[in-house]
Amino acid sequence: MTACGRVRVAVRRRSASRADARAVLRDLLADATEVAGDAEIATRPSGQPHLPAHPEISVSLSDDGDWLAAAVGVGGRVGVDVQRPEPVTAGRLRRCGSPTARVALAALPDPEREREYSRIWTVQEACVKATGTGLAGRPWTIPVEVGQHDGTWHSLCWHSVPLPDIAVSVAHELRYPEREAR
16 A cells, blocks of 8 residues: 555566566555455556456556556556666756756756666656556656656656665556545
C-alpha cells in the first residue's frame, strides 16, 4: 500500500523463464485483492490494461529490459513505470520537467544524473498512464524536482519506489471516500 491510497506495486526482474508483466500482475491481483489471479485482463484501444469484470480495480503494467512492474489500485486509476538508468542526452535533459529540475540534473555527476533523470521520467510516465493519456499527455510537462520522491499532480498522488538499480514510480488517483459518501 502507498501512503495516499489503496495501491500495491510489484517489481521483478525477469527470470530465466522470461515471465511477463501480466504474470506479475496476476500474482499481485491474487495477493492484494479478492480478485482471482486468473481474472480476464483486457486492453483498451489506448493500450491500457483493465479488468472488465472488476471496474473498481485499476491496473497498470510496465517493463524495461529485464525489469517488470505492475500496480493495482482499488477505487481509483493507477499508473506505474519502470526504467533502467541510461545516459541523459541533451534532448532528454531539455524535455525534463521544470527549468529548476533541468539545471539541478545538469549539475549532477553522470551516474547520479542518469538515476535521477530515470526516476523523474518514471514519475511523469506513471502520471500519464494513470490519466490514460500516455505520451499525448505530455509527461515532460509534469513538474518533478530532483530529490522529490512524493508529490501530487492534478488529481493524482505519486511516489517513487526506492530501489538501487532501477527507477520505479507509481501514480494513483486521490480519492476521499468520506467526502464522496456525503
